[in-house]
Amino acid sequence: MIRYSRVIGTGGYLPEEIRTNEEISKTVDTSDSWIYERTGIKSRRIAGPNESAASMAEIAARQAIEAADCDPETIDLIIVATGTPDHVYPSTGCLLQQRLGIKNAAAFDVQAACSGSIFALNIADQYIKSGAAKKVLIVGTEVCSRIVDWTDRGTCILFGDGAGAILLGASEQAGVLSTHIHSDGEFKDLLYCPNPQAATDTNKSELGFISMRGNEVFKVAVNTLGRIVDETLEANKMNKSDIDWLVPHQANIRIIMATAKKLKMSMNQVVVTLENQGNTSSASVLLAFNEAIRDGRIKRGQVVLLEAFGAGFTWGSALIKY
Numbered sequence: 001m002i003r004y005s006r007v008i009g010t011g012g013y014l015p016e017e018i019r020t021n022e023e024i025s026k027t028v029d030t031s032d033s034w035i036y037e038r039t040g041i042k043s044r045r046i047a048g049p050n051e052s053a054a055s056m057a058e059i060a061a062r063q064a065i066e067a068a069d070c071d072p073e074t075i076d077l078i079i080v081a082t083g084t085p086d087h088v089y090p091s092t093g094c095l096l097q098q099r100l101g102i103k104n105a106a107a108f109d110v111q112a113a114c115s116g117s118i119f120a121l122n123i124a125d126q127y128i129k130s131g132a133a134k135k136v137l138i139v140g141t142e143v144c145s146r147i148v149d150w151t152d153r154g155t156c157i158l159f160g161d162g163a164g165a166i167l168l169g170a171s172e173q174a175g176v177l178s179t180h181i182h183s184d185g186e187f188k189d190l191l192y193c194p195n196p197q198a199a200t201d202t203n204k205s206e207l208g209f210i211s212m213r214g215n216e217v218f219k220v221a222v223n224t225l226g227r228i229v230d231e232t233l234e235a236n237k238m239n240k241s242d243i244d245w246l247v248p249h250q251a252n253i254r255i256i257m258a259t260a261k262k263l264k265m266s267m268n269q270v271v272v273t274l275e276n277q278g279n280t281s282s283a284s285v286l287l288a289f290n291e292a293i294r295d296g297r298i299k300r301g302q303v304v305l306l307e308a309f310g311a312g313f314t315w316g317s318a319l320i321k322y
């Protein structure tokens, strides 16, 4: 008997506050038209002063658990992907576990920047396929607004806050078909966010904000995502036409369009949320997946390709029969 992990519930949460391009244009030298043309972003959500990665994760997770009609006590593993944890430790996974009141689960965080949710899916899938876990809760949650330098027009226009969740359960029916993850630390200086408290003397003066050489990141992202698409199709002996939906990481509409073109997919088959959410890092793919499931675009039995690229660099994909 082949054992698969299958998506049994999804959830998502976006904070209330909307920050538009016009508002950002009042504080840095940019414009709505520049931002929209270069990125596809119009506005992003900003977490309230009392919200955090853990508090947003809780709302998204509860939705996923409810959608799956699942007793939380049957969840045996919680994996949270975040680059903006509430604490260095305990992990946001443990904070989420406490909030959900789940006793019999192990919980931990993965840190793979914007690819975090794909890395979490990869880990969860191995646990379920091997029989080590039956139900795994995966959450990507970020308060990017708190690690963004709001005086840096090259980065502050891009990011937003939010949380997305998936509950995976063991099944004999096909679900997650394959996952692929990669990283290359050689690119560590193109996109990073320092941790001043743990820095060496040489790096202590750096503030804890995102630093990015956007144009260079852009070029590597386009090429790398093209390769991961080929790798995923090849591993599953599938053709481009077998994919019903592309759910990409929401970094830049031009990167998304390049991947869709590579797949010969119409933009009608691509889930795009960045216009009103920006880049929510590890939450973005899960938020987009949840949105398209809830509004009825993605239907049971369809084949969905999830992909992401982020700091590290890290990149990965998951091919899912929903």
Ligand code: ACO
Pocket (backbone or CB within 6 Å): 029, 030, 031, 034, 035, 038, 039, 113, 114, 115, 153, 154, 157, 191, 213, 214, 215, 216, 217, 218, 221, 251, 252, 255, 279, 281, 309, 310, 311
């Ligand atoms: N408004 C106006 N002008 C701007 C802005 C702005 N917000 N930002 C940059 N510019 C200027 C630059 O200063 C530059 O001016 P110059 O020509 O006088 O030097 C010009 O616009 C072009 O700058 P580029 O950086 O070449 O612009 P580009 O078209 O590459 O767009 C962007 C920049 C949007 C950041 C793009 O490079 C991008 O999206 N990069 C990839 C982001 C990404 O994928 N990140 C990975 C995931 S994130 C994660 O893992 C945490």
